[in-house]
Amino acid sequence: MAHERSHPVDAAAIRIRGWADVTYFVPDVRAARDFVSQLTGRAPLLDEVNLCQFAVGDGRLTLHRADPQGPAGVAGQVAYWRLGEVDALATAIEWFETRGGHRYRGPMTGPDGWTVCQVRDPFGNAWGFLAPAPVDVRGAQAEDRPWLADLWRRAWGGETQEYQGTHHHVTQVDALVAWRGEARVGAATFVVAGRTAELVTLNADPRGQGIGSRLLARWEQDMAARGVTRLTLTTTNDNLDALALYQRRGYRLVRLNPEAVMRARIQKPSIPLTGEHGIPLRDELVLAKHLGGAEA
Numbered sequence: 001m002a003h004e005r006s007h008p009v010d011a012a013a014i015r016i017r018g019w020a021d022v023t024y025f026v027p028d029v030r031a032a033r034d035f036v037s038q039l040t041g042r043a044p045l046l047d048e049v050n051l052c053q054f055a056v057g058d059g060r061l062t063l064h065r066a067d068p069q070g071p072a073g074v075a076g077q078v079a080y081w082r083l084g085e086v087d088a089l090a091t092a093i094e095w096f097e098t099r100g101g102h103r104y105r106g107p108m109t110g111p112d113g114w115t116v117c118q119v120r121d122p123f124g125n126a127w128g129f130l131a132p133a134p135v136d137v138r139g140a141q142a143e144d145r146p147w148l149a150d151l152w153r154r155a156w157g158g159e160t161q162e163y164q165g166t167h168h169h170v171t172q173v174d175a176l177v178a179w180r181g182e183a184r185v186g187a188a189t190f191v192v193a194g195r196t197a198e199l200v201t202l203n204a205d206p207r208g209q210g211i212g213s214r215l216l217a218r219w220e221q222d223m224a225a226r227g228v229t230r231l232t233l234t235t236t237n238d239n240l241d242a243l244a245l246y247q248r249r250g251y252r253l254v255r256l257n258p259e260a261v262m263r264a265r266i267q268k269p270s271i272p273l274t275g276e277h278g279i280p281l282r283d284e285l286v287l288a289k290h291l292g293g294a295e296a
């Protein structure tokens with residue numbers, strides 16, 4: 001029943017800013033805490049007998065002791081967690097199944113190309129998972145070249161790359177292209193000299209769906225098969241996401257070239273002054289990884 005009010009309530013003032021927390025009501029917070037801790041690889045932010053909280057993605061996951069107002073189980077709403085890549089879904093299902101959970105609904109592909117699936121945990125809750133569509137990586141063919149040149153123009157402001165005082169033209173690099181169905185969704189370009197291979201560019205579009213990781217993994221595999229022992233790449237001081245990605249995959253920082261981007265800008269004025277995260281674009285960082293387990 002609506003309450004009588006003397007003044008109108010302005011919904012525009014509410015301004016919902018997105019979701020902040022997903023709460024699962026569970027009969028046993030301790031057991032659920034261990035389950036979620038193993039699933040996310042994280043320790044809880046808050047760990048109390050009846051309430052436990054984890055940081056997950058951009059938000060928070062809370063485990064709350066089930067009570068009459070919030071019983072365990074599913075009552076219509078399901079939170080869907082986004083997975084980094086499609087293969088992770090099969091792993092997630094198996095992980096739940098080996099811990100007393102089960103696949104409940106799906107997987108199926110939605111009209112947006114994402115694969116959706118619900119699994120139940122051993123406490124009766126539903127976990128929705130959304131996984132991006134699969135990606136196939138292939139060596140670049142002649143017919144990929146115009147697209148690649150266009151990608152460089154859009155992503156890198158031209159058909160050349162200038163760094164470490166060297167110059168690469170898009171027509172002179174090897175490339176791997178990522179495909180999703182009939183669409184090209186990313187590329188890695190590189191040059192090989194003897195036993196060293198250099199990653200010239202890595203792009204994913206859309207970002208955050210495992211395409212960059214897939215391209216990098218395939219590049220490393222191909223390079224190992226060609227007898228390459230040292231992988232190297234140059235990134236810039238603003239590119240914190242790329243720095244995280246490479247370092248998590250075993251690349252180590254081997255050199256800092258202060259103000260090198262400012263010098264490259266003389267050759268290529270289209271290099272912007274400000275890069276990712278609003279950071280001034282100034283310096284180059286060189287990373288390297290040895291294949292075969294040796295030190296970089």
Ligand SMILES: CC(C)(COP(=O)(O)OP(=O)(O)OC[C@H]1O[C@@H](n2cnc3c(N)ncnc32)[C@H](O)[C@@H]1OP(=O)(O)O)[C@@H](O)C(=O)NCCC(=O)NCCS
Nearest residue numbers: 202203204207208209210211212213234235239242245248
């Ligand atoms: C860098 C780039 C190629 C990465 O490709 P991607 O497909 O977006 O990356 P992935 O989805 O494979 O994710 C890689 C990692 O970044 C994380 N990540 C992806 N998007 C993220 C985001 N928006 N916020 C935080 N982390 C994110 C993923 O969780 C993943 O983490 P992991 O290392 O623990 O697995 C892509 O972001 C891109 O095209 N950037 C612009 C071009 C560029 O800067 N290239 C690098 C030049 S050296």
